[in-house]
Amino acid sequence: MSTQPPLIDISGLSVGFRGRSGAMLPVLHEVDLAVCRGESVGIVGESGSGKSTLALAAMGYLRHGLARLGGEARFDGQDMFALAPPALSRIRGGKLGLIPQNSGQALTPTQRIGAQIAESLRLHCDHDPASHRDRARDLLAQVRLPDPDTILTRYPHELSGGQQQRVAIAMALAGEPEALLLDEPTTGLDVTTQAHILALLRGLARERDMAMVYVSHDLGVIAQVCDRVHVLYAGETVLAGPARSVLTAPTHPYAAALLAAIPRLGARALPRALGGRPPTPDMPRTGCAFAPRCALATDDCRAAPPPMIDTRDDQRARCLYPEKVGPLGHAESAPPAASPDGPPLLTTRALAVRYDSPGILARLRGAPRPPATVDGIDLTLRRGETLGLVGESGSGKSTILRAIAGLLPPAGGRIALEDGTDLATAAERRRPETLRRIQMIFQNPDESLNPRQSVGDILAQPLRLYFGLRGQPCRDRAAELLDTVRLGAHYLDRLPGQLSGGEKQRVAVARAFAAGPEAVLCDEITSALDVSVQAAVLELLGDLKARHGTGFIFVSHDLTVVRALSDRVAVLYQGRICEAGPTEAVFAPPHHPYTDVLLGAVLAPDPDHAPRLLAEDAAELAPPAQGCPFQRRCPVKCGTICETDTPPARETAEGHVIHCHIPLEDLRAREGEQAAS
Structure with a gap:
């Protein structure tokens, strides 16, 4: 670790919220974090462990309802919680940049991309305003956005999710920050773009001597970028040390379990999820928070909280038995069943989708139309089968799902269910039974969760609409659905704004399953989930497929997840199929x-x-x-x-x-x- 004073210095920080009883319930417990210039520190842990809360606290910001209970957060020696708003504004977005997990939180829907980047440059840089467009173009090129001049003229809704995320990264870099807080910044990016962005961030950190705090559930990303790693569990640091030793020989059983739950490209098998779930903030703590889920736990672990101690390879672990954490193994469940041979549940034939809409003058001039965004797509989905769609951002994967769901009008071709029901119609013109049979889970859960409704109300909507459930039976069924996605009934009264990104995604998954669908369209549904919850959701999909014959079209940038779950795979580039076939054949x-x-x-x-x-x-x-x-x-x-x-x-x-x-x-x-x- 560097001997220079830390640029970001968090010491003894505790953050909490007031529960229904009036007591303050902590979500961060006396956390310490120091990051020097030129250093990159990764923050990992399950959803709800406090990773994003810790990163946002570094810039003196806490989500609505949270309060600082103790400790401090300093940037370049300044107490971020004591600064006046003008002083904070000069630091945030300038010296201290933030790249949020949800690019929708960073982009204004009614402003063109060029105007938004220019605003960042105007607020945080001394560049000549006449150079802003050239600087914005260079930033978009840095994050591998194609045709930057065209992107500058577009609105956020005209870009794919991965393209929006790259714009958010470019905006954060516009202020030429001394430190970057990155909250799952590559979650929505395809593997090639992600690798290039990580190389860009590593290069910038070296060139600018820039500090980085990188929050991620993707341990492969952490391995590429970070010098050190802090592992959080239930709001406290349970392991800290050099990235190499933490990721290859961790001395805490929780970190070892996270690494074992990662799907691997070399084998087609579902990863086995870590059993149980983290404690809620209102649960009393009399011992190690991880003890109920730990295979090494003893009565001593349950009697008193363990201290943070030095272990091997410069690691510090909050564990009584770090020496018992053995070599890493990969926990796998049985591979998915063989692909069914029954009749197709859903088919597309020569499907084409266009986004361009030529104006009157272009039509009068007879100007040729550009190629269709998606063209010639032939897909078949059988009952009890998972069809994986893979490809880079902008390859048409989500466009295909939206056309099947009735959210985009096809420009040609056919979409049909097994009984001949025509799906080439808008969703609002479909019968309720057709809507029930096909459900979609979006990449960004905010697209399907009403921010003013409680989780219970969100889940009750399909239960009332399709099954007529009311009152307590409806609430009981909603609680069962939350249990299937590893949340629990205590989430029923929460609002989406009170949930982490991963928790919101699990609610969106539960909402889709509430309709009892025959086909589920999954658009990057595991991209925001930590590896343990991801494994649990993959197990859930496999169970529903086996028990109910549910068919899934599974879009993902994560090829390891696609291989673990899918029976067949189609590889798309620029809206065309390059390769398709059984999973084992495609990956060999x-x-x-x-x-x-x-x-x-x-x-x-x-x-x-x-x-x-x-x-x-x-x-x-x-x-x-x-x-x-x-x-x-x-x-x-x-x-x-x-x-x-x-x-x-x-x-x-x-x-x-x-x-x-x-x-x-x-x-x-x-x-x-x-x-x-």
Whole structure:
């Protein structure tokens, strides 16, 4: 650890809220955190452990209803909770930048992107206003947004979730901060963009001697960026130390359990969730908070809180038996059942979706329309099956789901249920029974949770609409649904604003399941969840699939999750299918060159793991007019045939098709050379 004075210095910080009894209930317990210039510290733990509360406290901010119970938070020697608002404003967004988990909290929906970045530059920089547009363009290029000039003219709703998140990162960097607070900043990003953004952040930290506090449930991200790691459990630090030793040989059983719950790219199996759930703030503490879930716990652990002690490899652990924490293993449950062979539950044929709407003058001039955003999509979903859709941000995954859900009008093709019900109609024109049969869970839970309704009211809505439940039976069923997503009945009276990002996502999952659907459209539903809760949700999806024959279309940037859960996978680029087939076939060589790029960028919770990225790589805004959709980025492009001709479908095994001009034997040879090197 550096000997220089810390830039961010949090000591003995306790934060809490007033419960119904009138007593103050702590959510942070005497937490210490020191971060020096040029240093990056990761904060990890399950949802609700206090990670975001700690990061926001570093800038003197607490969510509504929370209060500081003790301790202090200093930035560059200044007490952030004692500063007057003008002084705070000069620090926040300038010297101390924040990248929030939900980009919607950082972007104004009624302002164009260019205007929002220009505002950040005007407030926090001394640049000549005439240079703001060029500076904004450079910032967007830094975070790998395609065609920055076009992005500057768009509104937030015209961008994908991953693109919005990159805009939020660019805005935080606009103030040229001395320190960055990053609250799950890469949650909504695809694997290639995430790897590039992490490389950018590492480079900026070195160049600017910038401090970073990185909150994340993704331990692969923490391994790539952070020098040190603090593990929080139920509002207190249970383990702290160098990233390498914490992630490879942790000396606290909680950290070991988190690492064991991560799905791995090398095996198709559902990770086994950590049993039980963290204590609520109103629960009395007489011993170790983790004892009820710990396999090493003894009566001594339950009798008194353990102290923070020095262990091995420069780690400090809040545990009586750190030496008993053994080598890491990977906890797995049985792999998903084989893909069903029954009749299709849902099909799309030649599905096309357009976002462009040419004006009158363009139509009169006969100007050619740009290629469709999504085109030629043929998908089949059977009962009891999970179909995974993977690809970078902007590849059309969410667009396909929204078209199936009736939230976007198809420009062509057909969407239908097994009984012939036409789904190429808007949601508001569908019959209630059709709406019940197909439910969607959004990437951003704020899109489906009314901020003025309690969790109980949110869950009661589908129960009343589809099943006529009222009163206590309705509340009991809502409590059962919360138990399935590992929350509990005590959440029924909370508002969405009182929940963490992961807790809100679990409520959104419960709301979709409340309708008893036959098909569930899952749009990045695990991206905001910690690894333990993610494992529990994956187990839940597998159980519903087995017991009720529920079909899932599962969109995710996380290829390890897709491999663990899916029976079949389709790989999309620029709204076109590049590769599709049974999961095991898609994840085994040979791959489409684009699939190979995605797999090479997957992170692992190992500081020695280096993602494999294209040396010269730039994201694209729109597909080419003809030829292979991946032609402009392909590292093994054949020639002009890739620019002019639609790639042929090459079948490597039964049901596994790669759309590529490159012969299969050449793809196999190339991947063999990569493996050897």
